[in-house]
Amino acid sequence: MEKLSIVVPCYNEEATIPIFYRTVEKIRNQINAEVEYCFIDDGSKDKTLSILRDLNKKSDAVHYISFSRNFGKEAALYAGLKMAKGDYVVTMDVDLQDPPALLPKMWNILHESDYDCVATRRITRRGDPPIRSFCARLFYKIINRLSDTEIVDGARDYRMMTRQMVNAVIQDGEYNRFSKGIFSWVGFHTKWLAYENVERSAGETKWSFWKLFKYSIEGILAYTTVPLYLSSVMGILMCGVSFIALVFIVIRALLYGDPAAGWPSLVCIITLLGGLILLALGIMGLYIAKIYLETKKRQIFIVREER
Incomplete structure (x- = not known):
């Protein structure tokens, strides 16, 4: 049986991990594959690591890596992709803003078509502050005007990839990482799924306006001169x-x-x-x-x- 690896970065997510795990388990039997969880504890200061340890003891399908400190989501995604052993790999957030209900559809598309990746994009930003939504749309317009690497407006890190594409992403071992750009730069045939914005299941976002601004600058510098x-x-x-x-x-x-x-x-x-x-x-x-x-x-x- 084929294996699907679910890569999930976590930073101070003690409230969301149990909800995420129960939600994915409910739809797990809709995917004709062996499923493994690859949680990455990005130097959390709450009980995230303890919860991951408990899940690991209860299920052989749950694996985790804990960083020595907070290295950021980009590092966590890279670590998760290197950790994943599946024939297919999906990256998603633990706060359920990336709807697990789309997983069976993404799996079926990859098996019924010639696509190498099924990616998601938000078509609405309901729940986000207006200034953040405006700046996000402005960022996508600017980077697509300046760069030859297209970044789809509203693109999420929530995507399911074949092993071939995952290997290509891993081989790009640059220190200053911007995953949305890397996923686009490596190429491969990508199918986009649109969905409306979903608010967090619990906890608070770790992305302040300043962090998002710095992240946007990283993206522009990484993919255009x-x-x-x-x-x-x-x-x-x-x-x-x-x-x-x-x-x-x-x-x-x-x-x-x-x-x-x-x-x-x-x-x-x-x-x-x-x-x-x-x-x-x-x-x-x-x-x-x-x-x-x-x-x-x-x-x-x-x-x-x-x-």
């Missing part, structure tokens, strides 16, 4: 503007003399140029920082306990 080109273009444009202004000043001085007035506009121009220079340096600095982290070749995660 257009910001570097834009900084160069801004530099060229400002050189052109400066040259035109210089010609204007020389002609004005020849025709009307050289009055001392005009220092406020001069201060504004200097401030503008200084801001553009700092912006360009900041963009280059972000890319250099990514290069620095990659060259250090640090471990993406460190395992403290594994069962």
